[in-house]
Amino acid sequence: MDVRVPAIISQAVDQHAEEAPFLWLLRDGAVVAPHYSLVDLTKLDNRVEAHLDGLRIAGDAGWAACDKQLQYQEPGEVFAAAVLALESGEAAWIRRVYEVVGAAPETQRGLVSAFGWVDRAWWRGEVRDLLVAESPFWRRLGLAAAATQRVDPGPVLLESLQAESPMLRATALRVAGSLGRTDLLPVLQAQLTSDDDAVRFSAAWAATLLGDRGAALRQALAFVEADHPRFAAPALGVALRALPPSEGQQWLGHFARQPQTLRHAVVVCGILGDPVNIPWLLEQMGIPEIARVAGESFTLITGVDLAEEELEGEWPEGFAAGPTENPEDTGVAMDPDEDLPWPEAALVAAWWTRHQAAFRSGQRYLLGRPLAPEHLQWVLGHGMQRQRVAAALERKLLSPGEPLFETRARGNAQQQGLGLPIQGA
Incomplete structure (x- = not known):
């Protein structure tokens, strides 16, 4: 023994x-x-x-x-x-x-x-x-x-923003943006013309979060326009939230007219949060390649849980997403919408007909309520992770000098920071 x-x-x-x-x-x-x-x-x-x-x-x-x-x-x-x-x-x-x-x-x-x-x-x-x-x-x-726990690294941050190494500069730029260092905005803006993609994107992302609504926004949108494989999606998430709603609508129309950026247009609908776009969004639910992300944007605006409200449909026959078991299939990219419910367009449209009177065109919504600091706080505590990321960005854009809420931190630490009881034990 x-x-x-x-x-x-x-x-x-x-x-x-x-x-x-x-x-x-x-x-x-x-x-x-x-x-x-x-x-x-x-x-x-x-x-x-x-x-x-x-x-x-x-x-x-x-x-x-x-x-x-x-x-x-x-x-x-x-x-x-x-x-x-x-x-x-x-x-x-x-x-x-x-x-x-x-x-x-x-x-x-x-x-x-x-x-x-x-x-x-x-x-x-x-x-x-x-x-x-x-x-x-x-x-x-x-x-x-240091940034994982929103600790300011001190003078070394400014030194790193001016370092010779592009990778170091790119990290320093993102840290400055996350920490709300508005005093460093001119230093960040100087990097918007860098020859390095990562530096240029990081400068655009951080400077936009810190309040730049000019050159930084234009640079972020350039990454979206080019459909950059690494930076288009995060650039879209910041830039379209920072634009005036009327300009956001113009970009939505621009993306919608081009097949290669149609998915961007669907995502932008959720970002803008304007119910005026919902009829077009319902039409996109009939396109298998973007149906699920269209459903996600619908939820981001209205707050309706497609599964809970029994608005889900079946996987379309013959449609394949992500890698297959066919050895001759060279596609290896994972299905980006794997964990999203499949909306049944007719059922979703019927739900919208019953509830659209509660929404006002021209108003930005997030999960069924107008954007407001107290609602963003609620979403950070009760939304799903992607929705919480959206709320964190919205809150940061409202208060550029405040740190970006870290939605990747330990769950109990986040709950404490939000003043919530610890749940999930």
């Missing part, structure tokens, strides 16, 4: 070291998913935390299990190991995590997420060291780590 107990304990610790990264990977997708609420996110976070706690209790054995998982060089494994290392303060453990991130830079988001997970008192010294690192790569991680 004495021989078997350690083996059983070892298996349990190994399971914690395997499950924590797996659940973090689920969480990494959940923070931008259309079907996760803040309570859902908190429940998932508690599952992650339960496995991390098992590793903490195991002490050195917990670290050894995480260290073994680091051989796979994946972000989730880096996250779990980094949480243990940062909380322990063990220099050798932290150095081991850094070695893996340095060898596999694609794992860096796991490290940044760990900085956002742990109490800032445990990482203050580590972040400070990263912020003064000679390598632009590590300084970038220091900036990103």
Whole structure:
């Protein structure tokens, strides 16, 4: 019996070291998913935390299990190991995590997420060291780590905004925007003409959030117009919210007239929130390729839950989205609308006929109510993740000098910040 107990304990610790990264990977997708609420996110976070706690209790054995998982060089494994290392303060453990991130830079988001997970008192010294690192790569991680908990990195932010490294500048630009550093707006605007796409986009995104309604907006819209594979969608989310509604309607018409930007037009309907666009949106629900995102925009305006109100339809026969099982099919892109309900256009139209009198054309709505600070606060607490992202952007545009609400933070911390009771235990 004495021989078997350690083996059983070892298996349990190994399971914690395997499950924590797996659940973090689920969480990494959940923070931008259309079907996760803040309570859902908190429940998932508690599952992650339960496995991390098992590793903490195991002490050195917990670290050894995480260290073994680091051989796979994946972000989730880096996250779990980094949480243990940062909380322990063990220099050798932290150095081991850094070695893996340095060898596999694609794992860096796991490290940044760990900085956002742990109490800032445990990482203050580590972040400070990263912020003064000679390598632009590590300084970038220091900036990103500080921003996860909306901590101003101090003078190093201005230095990084003027750094030679484009990647460092791009990160610094986004951090400045997220923190509400309106005093740095002229520095950000100077980067709008950069030759580097990431720098130019980050400058446009951040400067728009900080109040620029001129050159920054035009640059953001240029990324949308070009249908940039990385930056079109986030540029659209900021620029169309910042434009005057009349100009937003003009852009909607422009996108709708071009087949390659029709999806943008459908998304813009939800962003603008004007019920005047709903009849056109209902028509788009008959096009399989954009039906589900049209349903999402309809919900973003009206607040109706298509599944709860039984307004869902069936998957169209013969329609395929995302990769298939056909070995000759070269398409590998995942279905971007996988987690969205399929609207039954006729049922949705009937619902709109019954309820449209409650909406006024020319008014911007979000989840069925006019945009107002108190409603945005409600959406941040009770909406789904994509809806919460929308509310965070709207609130930031109303108050450029305030930090952008972090919808990716730990669920219980978000609930506390919003003054809500902790739910999801």
